Amino acid sequence: MKKTILVAGATGNLGNRICRELIKRDADVSAIVRTATDPEKIVALKDIGVKVILADLNNIGEITDACSDIACVVSALAGLDDVIIDLQKRILDGAIQAGVPRFIPSDFCTDYNNLVPGENRNFDLRRQFKTYLDSTSIEATSIFNGAFADILKYYTPILNLKDRSIGYWGEKEDWKLDFTTMDDTAAFTAAVAMDDHAPRDLQIASFQISPRMIWTDIKEITGQEFRMQQLSSLEDFAEFIKKQRADHPAGENELYAKWQQAQYMYSMFTTHHHQLANQRYPDIDWTTGFTYLKTFVK
Incomplete structure (x- = not known):
């Protein structure tokens, strides 16, 4: 019998990829979407085999109906407190009322559990929702993927291709940063959704790479020596x-x-993952840092 998985946030970049990965794993996949959702996005989901459920996401009754006979609800929602706290709570409450046994919250980020509250607004929202989630009876698994690898393409201080520089804070040129591609995150999330025995927290990273390692890889790929620079102390930052x-x-x-x-x-420069669960699902082929950098560094 196929597992039935419901995805919230399925029209987003990560949510759509999670749906695709679930279908690869032979799951019956449903997506709960707002009634005002762009029709083209609905068609795109249906074209890959997803059952689309239009619902008023302010209505717990409609959410509960959508969660009927679901084995796991996956939240890939993105937003501020009205989404990460309020909307996720409504979806969680609907799932519990429908008797759904498992829930994966939208915790796709650095593992914030050991970070200081107040240092990251978006992490604080997830921490607040986690408190509510853990007060319920549902089984939950949070997936911590560090940073999405895509940010390396966007001229951040860590890697700026425009001025050919690699930056870091503090004495952290050898500090390994956690990066996971969207595709690897989606594949791992789909595997967790199908796994009735997944633990509460799972840390992953496609690759862990320091600023100095980035410098070395860039030199091998391009033959150029980028400028390494300490941007400031962590305290000043x-x-x-x-x-x-x-x-x-x-x-x-x-x-x-x-x-x-x-x-x-x-x-990223004050915590990193120490207990990677990358080997939990052997079918996932993790992207390496060098391979990823080669896709956009010329």
Whole structure:
């Protein structure tokens, strides 16, 4: 008998990939989407074999109906408190009322459990939802994938292809950063959704790579020596972020405000994963750092 998995956030980049991976694993996949969802996105899901359930996501009754006979609900939602806390709570409550045994929250980020509350706004939202989730009877698994590898393409201080520089904070040129591709995250999430015995927290990384290792790989790929630079101490960076946030209050209503992006950078240089679960599902072929860099570094 096929497993029935419901995905929330299936029209997003990660959610769509999770649906594809679930179908590869022979799951019956449903997606709960807002009634006002772009019809083209609905067609795209149906074309890959996903059953689309239109629902008023403010209505617990409709969410509960969508969760009927579901083995696991996967949340790939992205947003601020109205989504990560309020909407996820409604979906979780509907799942519990429908008797769903397992739930995967939208914790696709660095493992925030040992980080200091207040240092990352978006992590704090997930931490707040986790408190509520853990107060319920449902079995849950959080997947911590570090940073999505895509950010390496976007001229962050860690790797800036425009000015051919590689940056780091503190004395962290050899600090290994956790990166996971969207495809690897989706494959692992699908495997977890099908796994009735998955533990509460799982850390993964397609590759763990330090600024110095990035420098070495870039040199091998391009023959060029990028400039390695210490950007500041971690203490000065933390103070800069606080000032930037205070000076730009409008960012509180932005998912990726500039100071929030800086908070992500800070967290990457203050914690990393020590217990990777990459080998839990042997069928996943993890992307290496060198292979990934070669896809966009010329």
